[in-house]
Amino acid sequence: MKVNIRLFASYKDIAGKSNFDIDLPDGSTVDFLVKRVLQHYPEFIKKPENLVVAVNEEYSEHRFILSDGDNVAFIPPVSGGIQ
């Protein structure tokens, strides 16, 4: 199956692109996808389990099972917390 990845802010800058498709085995979880993408872009985050993901515009847990055609956004930390 194929899912579309969307990148924003710092992740977009690191990857040099804002979206791309990725092929995954049927039944793959968000966790599997995150690990696959972080192999290419380890600079995104130190702890993969903390990477925030939205599937079809809803925040999603990493155990969520993806479907063909899903839009998966990798959400960098937003600007709160420090000021």
Add this chain to the structure above:
Amino acid sequence: MIEVTNRVLDYNEICSIAGNHCSGAVVTFFGVTRKFNNNRNVLYLEYEAYQPMADKLLSRVACEAKKKWPIEKLSIIHRIGRIEVGEISLIVAVTSSHRKEALTACEYAIDRIKTIVPIWKKEFFEGGDVWVESLEDISMREVLQ
């Protein structure tokens, strides 16, 4: 009113948001680009949003606040794109019968916006630029609440 917009915001916005109220209390917050941040001389900010999701989550923040406190209206306007020093990036306005719940709900909404709404800011300063981000482990825990 919930809005993510490219347009320039000014202090008169508050008249259209809260102009016809007869509530008792109107609490407003304006977020404005600082000239100095972390000892850096800020030139301007660039805000980027995951737009459809940002709209949904701003509405969610307003709903959360309305469930927690007896407020009447909670409006949020977030500007995106390039924002110069001294310009407004965020307006939160709350109306209620009494000041206490409006003040509390306003602060709650600001904190939630800066935690769960997918809007990011890049600071351009003399000598470089940087994405302003929170600690990563805070973000994951908070967004899934």
